[in-house]
Amino acid sequence: MGSLNFMDNALSKSIAEHITEQIITGVLKPGEKLVELIYAEEYGTSRAPVREAIYLLAKEGLVERIPRKGAIVKEYTENEIYDLLEIRNMLENMAMERIKKHGIDQILLREMKQQLTEMKEIENIHSYTQLNHLFHTCLIKMSKSETIKNMYSQLGWPLLRIQSLSFSNGNNIEKSISEHEIIFQLLVDQNMNELTAVLQKHNLDVISSIQKMLN
Secondary structure (H helix, E strand, C coil), X not given: CHHHHHHHHHHHHHHHHHHHHHHHCCCCCCCCEECHHHHHHHHCCCHHHHHHHHHHHHHHCCEEEECCXXXXXXXXXXXXXXXXXXXXXXXXXXXXXXXXXXXXXXXXXXXXXXXXXXXXXXXXXXXXXHHHHHHHHHHHHHCCCHHHHHHHHHHHHHHHHHHHHHHCCCCHHHHHHHHHHHHHHHHHHCCHHHHHHHHHHHHHHHHHHHHHHHC
């Protein structure tokens, strides 16, 4: 029985990852209904693991379950989008203050260098969004604050989805790469005051880009 539960959990996670990718890449649109039978047939399983996958996605904030209607891809209000981006901005500002106190982690800096190299080479918006998120997560980890790290991780997939929306707009990826190069170099130079200002402007520009898309 335990083995069966483990297999169901693994399958549910696999289905959840598949649906997540469909949402982040825009295959599934906001407000679109998730049909359990389609995924059950695709994976050759009953609806139970699909329901569990949808439950997991609801916890992550990607899916909304509506009584008597089923599950749909969550539609974020303008206020929710701005709140997510502003909370991210606040947490990264807090992280910068901690980095000034604790210093720069050279191991994380090397990770950021590798991520930046990959960001320059990649063309897929979904993959770029994930690398961008990893780059910023390294900054958060440098804070050495478990509270900041935990709060940032709770932004999770909804933040990735919003960032993906931003990067789908015109030349935003090219602009993003240029700004991340500056952020990385300021870290290398340990120019923390200028880095704080650049990071603040970088995050505010993302909010501005999203505002233009929504208005």
